[in-house]
Amino acid sequence: MKGRNLIAEVSEALKNRNQIENLRTSMLCMRDKRDAAMAGYTERDVAELRSIRQSSLSSLNENIKILKERLEKNGCNFYFAKTAKDACEYVASLARSKSVKRIVKAKSMTTEEIELNKWLIAEGFEVIETDLGEWLVQIAGQRPSHLTAPAIHLSRYEISKLIEEKIGVKLPADPKEVTKFVRSFLREKFLTADMGITGGNILVAETGSLVIVTNEGNGRLVTSLPRIHVAIVGVEKLVRTWNDAVRILDVLPKSATGQKMATYITILNSGSETPLPNDGLAKREFHLVLLDNGRLNALQDKVMSEALKCIRCSACFNVCPTYSVLGGHVFGYIYSGPIGIPWTYISHGLENAASFASLCISCGLCRETCPINIDTPTMVSEIKHRYGARNGYRWVDRRLAGYEDLIKLASIAPDMSNFLLDTGTMKWILEKFIGIDRRVSLPKFSKKSLRELLDVAFASRTEGERKVAYFADSMAYYINTDVGLAAVNVLRKNGFEVTMPPQRGSGMPSFLYGLLDSTKNVAEYNVKHLYEYVSRGYDVVSTEPTAIYCFRFVYPKLLGTKEAQEVAEKSYELFGYLLRMLENNKLDLSFKRYKDVKAIYHLPCHSRHLSKDKPVLKFLEMLGIETEFIDYGCCGMGGTWGMKRGYEGYEISKVIAEPLVSAISESDVDFVVTECSLCKIQIERFTGKKVIHPILLLDKAYKGLPVP
Amino acid sequence: MNRGSDTVERFISELEKLGATGKLLKTYADVVKHISGLVVEKGAKLVLMGDLERRLSSELSKAITSIGASCFDIKDVDRRELRKLLEKADIGITGADLAVAETGSLVIASENDAERLLSCLPPIHIAIISKENIIDNFLELAEWLRRMQNTGTRTISIITGPSRTADIELEIVMGVHGPCEQHVIILEGDVE
Numbered sequence: 001m002k003g004r005n006l007i008a009e010v011s012e013a014l015k016n017r018n019q020i021e022n023l024r025t026s027m028l029c030m031r032d033k034r035d036a037a038m039a040g041y042t043e044r045d046v047a048e049l050r051s052i053r054q055s056s057l058s059s060l061n062e063n064i065k066i067l068k069e070r071l072e073k074n075g076c077n078f079y080f081a082k083t084a085k086d087a088c089e090y091v092a093s094l095a096r097s098k099s100v101k102r103i104v105k106a107k108s109m110t111t112e113e114i115e116l117n118k119w120l121i122a123e124g125f126e127v128i129e130t131d132l133g134e135w136l137v138q139i140a141g142q143r144p145s146h147l148t149a150p151a152i153h154l155s156r157y158e159i160s161k162l163i164e165e166k167i168g169v170k171l172p173a174d175p176k177e178v179t180k181f182v183r184s185f186l187r188e189k190f191l192t193a194d195m196g197i198t199g200g201n202i203l204v205a206e207t208g209s210l211v212i213v214t215n216e217g218n219g220r221l222v223t224s225l226p227r228i229h230v231a232i233v234g235v236e237k238l239v240r241t242w243n244d245a246v247r248i249l250d251v252l253p254k255s256a257t258g259q260k261m262a263t264y265i266t267i268l269n270s271g272s273e274t275p276l277p278n279d280g281l282a283k284r285e286f287h288l289v290l291l292d293n294g295r296l297n298a299l300q301d302k303v304m305s306e307a308l309k310c311i312r313c314s315a316c317f318n319v320c321p322t323y324s325v326l327g328g329h330v331f332g333y334i335y336s337g338p339i340g341i342p343w344t345y346i347s348h349g350l351e352n353a354a355s356f357a358s359l360c361i362s363c364g365l366c367r368e369t370c371p372i373n374i375d376t377p378t379m380v381s382e383i384k385h386r387y388g389a390r391n392g393y394r395w396v397d398r399r400l401a402g403y404e405d406l407i408k409l410a411s412i413a414p415d416m417s418n419f420l421l422d423t424g425t426m427k428w429i430l431e432k433f434i435g436i437d438r439r440v441s442l443p444k445f446s447k448k449s450l451r452e453l454l455d456v457a458f459a460s461r462t463e464g465e466r467k468v469a470y471f472a473d474s475m476a477y478y479i480n481t482d483v484g485l486a487a488v489n490v491l492r493k494n495g496f497e498v499t500m501p502p503q504r505g506s507g508m509p510s511f512l513y514g515l516l517d518s519t520k521n522v523a524e525y526n527v528k529h530l531y532e533y534v535s536r537g538y539d540v541v542s543t544e545p546t547a548i549y550c551f552r553f554v555y556p557k558l559l560g561t562k563e564a565q566e567v568a569e570k571s572y573e574l575f576g577y578l579l580r581m582l583e584n585n586k587l588d589l590s591f592k593r594y595k596d597v598k599a600i601y602h603l604p605c606h607s608r609h610l611s612k613d614k615p616v617l618k619f620l621e622m623l624g625i626e627t628e629f630i631d632y633g634c635c636g637m638g639g640t641w642g643m644k645r646g647y648e649g650y651e652i653s654k655v656i657a658e659p660l661v662s663a664i665s666e667s668d669v670d671f672v673v674t675e676c677s678l679c680k681i682q683i684e685r686f687t688g689k690k691v692i693h694p695i696l697l698l699d700k701a702y703k704g705l706p707v708p
Numbered sequence: 709m710n711r712g713s714d715t716v717e718r719f720i721s722e723l724e725k726l727g728a729t730g731k732l733l734k735t736y737a738d739v740v741k742h743i744s745g746l747v748v749e750k751g752a753k754l755v756l757m758g759d760l761e762r763r764l765s766s767e768l769s770k771a772i773t774s775i776g777a778s779c780f781d782i783k784d785v786d787r788r789e790l791r792k793l794l795e796k797a798d799i800g801i802t803g804a805d806l807a808v809a810e811t812g813s814l815v816i817a818s819e820n821d822a823e824r825l826l827s828c829l830p831p832i833h834i835a836i837i838s839k840e841n842i843i844d845n846f847l848e849l850a851e852w853l854r855r856m857q858n859t860g861t862r863t864i865s866i867i868t869g870p871s872r873t874a875d876i877e878l879e880i881v882m883g884v885h886g887p888c889e890q891h892v893i894i895l896e897g898d899v900e
Contacts, residue, residue: 026878074861132884133875149875156877175876179884186885191795207857217871217886220828224821224863242854250846260722261811261846261868264886267853270861274821275794280787281820 004355009330010647014655019153020325024659026152028632031318033258034369041251041371050372052247053309056239057299063205063238064290070208074270077287081232084114084293084347091116091197091230092123094287098228100125100194104186106212106219107131108199109147109312110234110291112334113347116197128189130218132182139166145328145336147314148256153327186218191277196222200233201252201312203290204245208269210288211245213252215263223266224274227282232289235296236308248311255313255371298346303382307342309372316366316376321634321656322359331359338366342379354387358397358648361638362512363605364549378557384514396435396648397513400640404474404505404522406434407445411478414445437650440643443681446481453481454488454500467497469533471526471551471571473544474505475677483677486699487543487574493702494581494588499538501529506547509640511554523555523564530571531563540571543695545675546639548573549606574695575675576611579618591701593624598669599692601629602660602683604676616694620673623701628669632660637682654686661686670707673697715809716894719842722812726869727882728890730812732839736764739893740771743801743834746891747777750832752798755779758823759803759816760836768801782822790822800826800887804837806852807892810845813868814892817856824863833870833887839896 014020056063064080071078081087095103103125105111117138120127129138133150137143140162144150154162160173167185171177198219202211210231212219223229239245253262271284298304317323317337328336333352335343341360345353360380367375388397399406410417420426427438436442446453450472468491476484491498507522530540530551542548551571556564572580581587601617620627636642636656641649664672664687671690672683680691696708720730733739747755755772757765758781765781772779785793802823806815814835818824827833843849849866856864871886882888 022877029878130885131875132873136875149878151875152878154876156879159876175879175881178876179873179881183884190885204857207854209853209857215871216873216884217828218884220824220865221885224824224828242850242857246847246850246853257874259868261808261813261866263868263870263872265866267857267864267866268861269857272818272821272824272861272863275787275790275825277791278788279791281790281822284821 006330006356006358007647010326010652013326013330014647014651018155019327020655022155023153023327024324026149027318027324030149030258031369031633034255034315034318037254037258037260038371041254046371046373049247049251050309052239052244053311053372056244057236057305057308059240060235060238060299063240064235066205067203067208067238067290070205071269071288074208076208076270077285079287079289081289081291081293087114087232087289087291087293088116088119090289091232092120092125094228094230095120095125095195096123098194100228102126102128102189102193103195103197104128104130104190104193104222104226105134106196106198106214106222107134107150108197108232109144109335110199110232111197112144114232114291114293115334116232128186128193130186130190130222131214131216132179135182135186136162139163142329143334145332146317147312147337153329190221190225193226195228195230196226198222198229198231200231200237202245202248203233203238204242205238205240206242209267210269211249212266213249213262213264214266215257217264220264220266223268226284227274227276228285228287229271230287230289232291234291234293251371252311252313255315294346303379304342304346306375306379307339307346309374310339310343311372313371315369315371319365319369319633321363321365321636321638322361322652325652325655326359331356338376338380339374341383342376345379345383350383350387350390353383357383357387361634361636361641362508363634363638364553364609365605365634368605368608375553375557378554381511381514381516385516388514393513393515396644398515399434400436400644401510401513401515401518403509403640404507407474407478407505411445411449414447418444431645435645435648436643437645439650441685443475443479445478448481450477450481450484451500453485458499466495467499467533467536467538468541469530469538470498470500471503471530471540471542471544471547472500473542473547473677476543480677480693483543483693483695486693486695487541489699490578490695490702491541494586499533501533503529506544506550507554508546508550511550512639512641516558519554520558523550523558527555527559527561527564527567530567534567534570538570539577540567541574541577542571543574543675543693544677545573545604545607545610546678548610553609573607573610573675575615575619579611579613579615582618588702591623591698592704594701594707595624597624597707598626599628600664600667600669600672601627602635602672602674602679603629603631604674604679605634607675616673616675619694619698623697625697627673628667630660630663632663635660635679635682637678639678642682653682657682657686664689715842715844716839719807719809719812719894722809723869723892726812728812728869728892730892730894732894732896734896736767739764739836739895740767742893743768744771744775746834747772747799748775750798752777752832754793754797755799755801756782756793756797756826756830757801758782758826759819760801764836782826794822794825794829797830799832799834800830801834801836802826804835805841806849807837807842808846808849809842811868813846813866815849816865816867817862818865819862821863824865827865827867828886831883831887832889832891834891834893836893836895839894842894
């Protein structure tokens with residue numbers, strides 16, 4: 001992968017404790033601000049924005065034609081750049097022919113993508129970034145580590161040291177003082193620049209307009225002072241109408257920084273007259289470089305075209321568990337963060353995208369927070385798949401992708417497996433040959449599988465009007481069988497006829513490592529058997545949120561069949577299902593209320609996609625359990641990823657879990673509640689506190705028994 | 709457009725949240741008095757104006773000159789001096805075509821970049837908007853933007869509060885490259 005040693009990069013990054021703390025706090029803060037600003041943004045808004053982006057992309061060629069006509073009519077220069085090189089050459093040759101010396105730039109990831117600065121500096125031009133964060137990153141000789149906050153990895157102390165080293169000015173480590181200094185330092189550069197370069201947030205075809213969004217005001221100066229303005233904009237930024245444009249402008253700042261509106265939006269469709277030093281007004285030359293660089297190819301790619309819908313708000317960065325501890329230099333190539341993986345694929349190729357794709361743990365939070373619901377996890381999985389298909393999958397990924405088969409195998413002789421898995425030799429073998437970190441203690445197998453246990457329970461078959469097909473998933477099937485039994489009890493107590501169709505594990509482990517052929521096999525098997533029940537009026541219910549996540553969001557895309565779609569529509573995670581019954585007054589409320597029991601609730605990532613209203617919290621409240629909800633996002637387990645040896649998984653996973661672990665460890669609660677069996681492993685191993693599936697509590701309450 | 713007082717209140721409250729100020733005034737005399745007060749308070753030496761109603765600009769010019777500061781309408785300035793003055797100005801005063809109550813935004817279409825620079829370069833920007841040009845929601849702008857960009861090639865700026873950054877440890881600092889202060893005057897009813 002182009003000489004990249006990701007493990008070394010990760011181990012280095014994990015030593016930088018200051019950066020981890022700063023980044024983590026910043027990301028949580030940005031997440032919360034964003035969530036507050038987007039509180040009124042509904043599912044319908046998501047769908048509308050998605051359809052705006054979709055229709056803009058499907059009429060892209062036509063829009064390009066209209067844009068070009070409009071701009072040329074206004075006397076502007078339009079250039080379509082097929083490649084990064086074409087774009088750089090155009091700008092350099094323009095600058096040469098106009099005797100440009102000094103160039104000022106407003107923040108633009110598109111110019112980062114094509115490495116324009118490097119090109120121009122090599123040609124002898126002076127190029128100055130003017131966005132505060134970009135300027136800091138430029139003088140540090142680095143690249144931006146975040147889409148909207150490029151210098152988020154630097155602390156105020158590092159920044160004041162940096163300015164002293166590079167500019168020779170001693171400043172206190174105070175953002176106000178630094179900003180004041182940079183204002184006057186860069187003002188002189190603006191006033192003496194010959195050319196201004198910007199990116200663009202939107203292009204509006206119907207009026208040939210460029211739209212630039214900034215907060216600092218550098219975008220305005222770059223486009224109003226120099227005698228030449230070049231904007232380099234990716235083709236995907238093009239929309240047809242102003243109706244579309246204002247919808248994007250309305251959402252972008254909210255989702256990006258939690259601002260109701262960005263400070264400055266500059267709209268122009270020609271170069272206007274500018275006052276020159278010691279001279280009158282002169283018309284500025286305006287050049288629009290419309291950049292392809294892989295985008296039009298991606299548009300034809302059924303999976304990757306999804307990334308072109310992105311409006312680059314960066315909300316996905318803030319929730320990404322691995323990004324939040326490693327930062328954008330490790331979790332990135334030039335583009336960083338979750339959506340940076342498919343973008344890298346589009347503009348810098350498969351190898352470079354795969355060079356950091358393994359850091360994605362498929363928690364899906366990026367997708368959940370995206371204002372357009374972009375399915376980044378599927379794109380990342382596809383990238384892992386394409387890379388694996390071309391270069392072979394890594395041994396450890398193949399083994400862990402088959403985790404569900406391993407469980408099935410080991411469960412043939414549970415006593416022996418439980419004994420063996422506890423021995424040091426076996427742990428050594430597992431680490432060496434499978435890639436499971438030796439520090440991981442694997443859960444104990446149930447003496448009998450859920451199927452065997454239920455055969456007894458099902459002997460007393462109850463006929464019910466409402467019918468449920470229960471999907472256990474591997475953990476409740478072979479290990480936490482008590483969860484499966486409790487679910488069946490509770491559903492039966494509420495008058496359901498419950499059955500357990502033939503099933504295999506959900507396939508998430510193979511999806512996570514990009515072994516999509518295996519995922520597809522599993523999906524086909526599960527859909528075939530579940531559909532048999534769904535077509536007869538059964539609902540599919542699972543205690544494992546990840547399973548329902550797969551049914552809803554992974555299977556339909558992988559299989560593309562009507563059966564998969566119908567199974568998706570009839571699949572529910574148990575507590576969302578129970579909540580609906582409660583709301584329809586159909587839930588049996590004759591259960592015990594507990595007293596003096598305290599718990600913390602951890603919300604699993606995959607649950608967030610399934611029920612927006614945190615149904616478990618509602619039930620814990622009804623059970624009388626005093627519950628604290630703490631929200632540090634993903635626990636860092638990522639299914640089997642957190643079991644992966646050393647710096648490939650375990651070490652990162654442990655650091656991701658830190659805030660959650662210390663909050664739990666410091667509290668005096670009796671236990672932790674979560675639905676996900678893998679979050680359970682993660683929390684138990686690092687806190688030593690008992691983690692309980694909420695259905696066990698409800699089941700006990702129905703039976704009038706004390707909490708487990 | 710006939711805007712009720714709740715729209716104005718909402719606009720002013722959004723401006724204040726952004727760290728700007730908003731003031732509802734009745735007559736030109738009130739405006740002149742208010743701005744003269746700001747000029748004195750800020751110790752401004754050079755004030756530039758653009759895109760204002762002629763009578764207002766001449767009254768402002770007279771009043772500000774009388775308190776010892778220089779004040780010009782950029783239309784009256786020798787074009788070769790324009791750039792130098794813009795670089796030196798302490799306060800830029802502009803009109804605004806529209807304002808958005810929901811977001812506290814000003815919408816300004818500029819004839820040329822000298823006009824645009826009035827709200828970019830000086831550390832203080834004062835904008836004057838007529839009450840009836842305040843719209844409620846941002847999304848209502850679409851039609852107007854389309855019309856403006858179709859009928860001319862003027863640059864449009866949508867400005868929401870003073871210049872700001874959060875690039876260092878997410879701490880918000882005002883006045884990076886644009887104005888550090890923004891004062892908005894809303895003109896109500898009969899200016900006489």
